[in-house]
Amino acid sequence: MVVTSRDVARLAGVSQPTVSRALRDDARVSEATKLRVREAAQLLGYVPSEAGRALSSGRTRRIGLLLTDLDNQFYSHIIAPVHRELETLGYQLMLHTESADNDTIVERLLANGLDGVILATTTVESVAPLRLKDRGLPFVYFNRTGSFVEADATVVDPAPGYRDAVRRAVELGHTRVGAVLGPSNTSTAQSREAALRDALVAEGVTLHESDVRRVPYGAAEGEAAASEILAGADRPTLLFCGNDVVAYGALNAAHRAGLRVPEDLSVLGFDDLPEAAWPIIDLATIGYDIAGMARTAADLIVRRIEDPDAALEKTRFESAFVPRRTLAAPHAG
Amino acid sequence: MVVTSRDVARLAGVSQPTVSRALRDDARVSEATKLRVREAAQLLGYVPSEAGRALSSGRTRRIGLLLTDLDNQFYSHIIAPVHRELETLGYQLMLHTESADNDTIVERLLANGLDGVILATTTVESVAPLRLKDRGLPFVYFNRTGSFVEADATVVDPAPGYRDAVRRAVELGHTRVGAVLGPSNTSTAQSREAALRDALVAEGVTLHESDVRRVPYGAAEGEAAASEILAGADRPTLLFCGNDVVAYGALNAAHRAGLRVPEDLSVLGFDDLPEAAWPIIDLATIGYDIAGMARTAADLIVRRIEDPDAALEKTRFESAFVPRRTLAAPHAG
Numbered sequence: 001m002v003v004t005s006r007d008v009a010r011l012a013g014v015s016q017p018t019v020s021r022a023l024r025d026d027a028r029v030s031e032a033t034k035l036r037v038r039e040a041a042q043l044l045g046y047v048p049s050e051a052g053r054a055l056s057s058g059r060t061r062r063i064g065l066l067l068t069d070l071d072n073q074f075y076s077h078i079i080a081p082v083h084r085e086l087e088t089l090g091y092q093l094m095l096h097t098e099s100a101d102n103d104t105i106v107e108r109l110l111a112n113g114l115d116g117v118i119l120a121t122t123t124v125e126s127v128a129p130l131r132l133k134d135r136g137l138p139f140v141y142f143n144r145t146g147s148f149v150e151a152d153a154t155v156v157d158p159a160p161g162y163r164d165a166v167r168r169a170v171e172l173g174h175t176r177v178g179a180v181l182g183p184s185n186t187s188t189a190q191s192r193e194a195a196l197r198d199a200l201v202a203e204g205v206t207l208h209e210s211d212v213r214r215v216p217y218g219a220a221e222g223e224a225a226a227s228e229i230l231a232g233a234d235r236p237t238l239l240f241c242g243n244d245v246v247a248y249g250a251l252n253a254a255h256r257a258g259l260r261v262p263e264d265l266s267v268l269g270f271d272d273l274p275e276a277a278w279p280i281i282d283l284a285t286i287g288y289d290i291a292g293m294a295r296t297a298a299d300l301i302v303r304r305i306e307d308p309d310a311a312l313e314k315t316r317f318e319s320a321f322v323p324r325r326t327l328a329a330p331h332a333g
Numbered sequence: 334m335v336v337t338s339r340d341v342a343r344l345a346g347v348s349q350p351t352v353s354r355a356l357r358d359d360a361r362v363s364e365a366t367k368l369r370v371r372e373a374a375q376l377l378g379y380v381p382s383e384a385g386r387a388l389s390s391g392r393t394r395r396i397g398l399l400l401t402d403l404d405n406q407f408y409s410h411i412i413a414p415v416h417r418e419l420e421t422l423g424y425q426l427m428l429h430t431e432s433a434d435n436d437t438i439v440e441r442l443l444a445n446g447l448d449g450v451i452l453a454t455t456t457v458e459s460v461a462p463l464r465l466k467d468r469g470l471p472f473v474y475f476n477r478t479g480s481f482v483e484a485d486a487t488v489v490d491p492a493p494g495y496r497d498a499v500r501r502a503v504e505l506g507h508t509r510v511g512a513v514l515g516p517s518n519t520s521t522a523q524s525r526e527a528a529l530r531d532a533l534v535a536e537g538v539t540l541h542e543s544d545v546r547r548v549p550y551g552a553a554e555g556e557a558a559a560s561e562i563l564a565g566a567d568r569p570t571l572l573f574c575g576n577d578v579v580a581y582g583a584l585n586a587a588h589r590a591g592l593r594v595p596e597d598l599s600v601l602g603f604d605d606l607p608e609a610a611w612p613i614i615d616l617a618t619i620g621y622d623i624a625g626m627a628r629t630a631a632d633l634i635v636r637r638i639e640d641p642d643a644a645l646e647k648t649r650f651e652s653a654f655v656p657r658r659t660l661a662a663p664h665a666g
Contacts, residue, residue, distance in 0.1 A: 070409075070412055070413035070416055070417075071413045073409065075409075076403075076406065076408075076409035076412075079403055079409075079412075079428070080403035080404045083403055083428060083430065084403075092427065092445060093427075093428060094425065094426075094427055095412070095416060095426060095428060097416065112425060135378075219607075219608075219611070248608075248611065248613070251613045252611050252612045252613055255612040255613050256612055274552075275552075275581075275608075278552070278581065278585050279585045279588035279589055280581070280584045280585055280588050280613070280614065281613065
C-alpha cells in the first residue's frame with residue numbers, strides 16, 4: 001500500500017494542503033498542528049513525494065556538478081567535499097558529464113529540474129555558460145572564470161606557487177627545463193602556463209618549444225608526452241607538469257626510460273592531490289585548498305539560488321610551492 | 334518568460350495532454366502530430382518539466398548509487414562506468430552516501446523519487462536492504478550479496494586469484510606471511526579472508542594472528558597497520574592486503590621503515606586498480622573486471638525496474654592473480 005498525504009490528512013484530522021504545509025514547516029500552520037501531522041505521517045510511514053513537492057515549491061533542491069570526465073582522479077577529490085557541503089545545506093548532488101554536444105547537456109540539466117549547476121569543466125569554448133544564462137538556470141564556475149558570461153566563481157592563482165618553485169629550481173642549478181602542460185582550450189592550462197612563463201622570465205630561464213607538450217589531464221597522456229621529450233638528444237633536467245596526474249605519468253615515463261628521479265630528472269606537479277604526499281610518490285608540486293574550493297563552490301551556488309540578486313562573488317585561492325623528493329639538484333654531468 | 338506545454342499546444346494546434354503524449358512518444362499520437370508538436374516545442378524552446386513528467390508516469394528515471402565513502406579511490410573507478418551505462422540506458426545517476434543512521438538514508442532515497450538503487454556499501458549489518466525491500470524500492474547488490482534479503486547481485490569470487498597468488502608466493506620461498514585485511518563487518522573482507530585462508534591451508538602456510546590486522550579500506554589505515562606488523566621482531570616477508578588502496582599504504586609503510594620492496598618485503602593487493610599497473614607502483618594484485626561489474630550492476634537495476642518479475646540474477650566475476658614487481662623471492666638472510 002502506498003501511503004498518500006490524503007491518508008495523513010484523514011488521520012491528523014486536517015486538510016490535504018495543510019499536510020503539505022505542515023511538512024514544509026510553513027509559518028501559516030500552528031506548531032500544534034505541525035506536531036499532529038508529523039506524528040500521523042510517522043505512524044503511517046508517509047514519505048512526501050519529491051516530484052509533488054517540486055511542483056508545489058518550484059524547487060527540487062538538486063544541484064548538478066558538470067564535469068568533463070569522471071575518470072579523472074582530480075574530480076574524485078572534489079566530488080566528496082561538494083557532496084558533503086551540499087548535503088549539510090539540504091541539497092542533493094547530481095553528477096553530469098559534458099559531451100561534445102554542449103547544447104544537449106544544458107537541455108538535460110534543465111530537464112532534470114536542477115536548482116543550479118556547478119560548472120567544473122574548464123573548456124574555454126564551452127557554450128554551456130551562455131546557454132545556462134539564456135535559460136535562467138543559476139550556476140557558478142569551479143576552478144575557472146568565464147570570458148563571456150559573468151557568474152560567481154572560485155579560482156586558483158597559480159603565480160605565487162610557480163614563482164617560488166621556479167626560484168628554487170634555479171637555485172638548485174636547473175637551466176634546461178621542459179613542460180607537459182594541460183590542454184590549451186582549458187582556462188586552467190592557460191592560467192598555469194602564463195604564470196609559469198612569467199616566473200621563468202623573471203629568473204632568466206628559457207623554455208625551449210621543442211621541450212613543451214600540451215596534453216589532456218591524464219596519466220597515460222602525461223607519460224606519452226614526457227617520453228617524447230626525454231627521448232630528445234639534449235633532454236631537460238626538470239619537467240613542469242600541468243597537474244599531478246600528468247606528473248605521475250612523467251614519473252612513469254622516467255622509470256621506463258631508466259632515468260632516476262630526482263638525480264637524472266626532476267618533476268613538478270600542480271594540485272597537491274593526497275597521493276602526491278605518499279612516500280612512494282613524494283611529488284614536488286604546487287598546492288592550494290582543493291577541499292575548501294569545493295566547499296566554497298557549493299556555498300556559492302546555494303547562496304545564488306536562495307538570493308538571486310546577491311552581488312557577484314569571485315573567491316580566489318592562493319597557491320604555494322610544496323617541495324618534495326622529486327625536485328632536487330640535477331646530477332652533475 | 335517560462336514556456337509551458339500550453340504554449341506548445343496553442344502553437345501546434347493540439348490539446349495540452351496531446352503535447353505531453355507526443356513528447357513521450359505515446360503510440361496514441363500520430364507521427365504527423367508528434368512531428369508538429371516537436372517542431373513547436375523546439376521553436377519555443379520548451380523543456381518538459383521532470384517533476385511534471387514524474388507525476389504523470391510515476392518514473393523519474395533516476396537511479397541511486399549508495400556508497401560508504403566517496404573519498405575511497407575504489408569508488409572513483411566504478412562511478413564512471415555506472416554513470417555511462419545508465420546514461421546509455423536513459424537513466425540518471427544520483428550518488429548517496431550511507432551514514433551511521435541507515436533508517437534515514439532509505440527515507441532520503443525514497444524522498445528523492447528514485448526508480449531504483451545500486452547498493453555498493455558492503456557492510457553486512459546494514460539494514461538498508463531490508464528497509465528498501467519493505468518500501469518496495471528495487472535494488473541490486475554491487476560487489477556483495479545479502480544474507481537476509483535476496484536481490485540481483487554482482488559478486489567477485491576471490492578464490493582463483495588467491496589460489497594462484499599463494500602458490501606463487503610459496504614457490505618463491507615465502508613462509509612467514511602477514512595480512513592487512515579489510516573491516517570484518519564487510520562482505521568483501523569476509524569472502525577475501527576466507528579465500529586467502531583456504532589457499533594458505535592448501536599450501537601448508539600458517540598465518541600467525543599477531544601478523545594480522547583488520548582496517549577500513551584506506552591508504553592511511555593500511556600504512557598504520559603495516560607499520561605495526563613490520564615493527565615486530567620476526568617480521569613477515571609478505572603482506573597480503575585487503576585491497577590495492579590498503580596495499581599502497583603498506584608500500585608507504587615499507588618505504589618509511591627503510592625496507593626495500595620486494596627484496597625485504599613483498600606486497601599483494603586486491604582489485605587491480607589502474608594505478609597498480611603504473612611503473613612507479615607496479616603492485617602485484619588480484620584482478621577482475623571492475624568496469625564490467627559496474628556496467629552489469631547498472632544493467633541489472635534497469636532490468637529489475639522495467640521487469641519487476643524477472644528471475645533473480647547473480648552475476649559472478651572471476652578473479653585472477655596479476656604478478657608484478659612487488660611480489661618476488663624474499664632476500665636471503
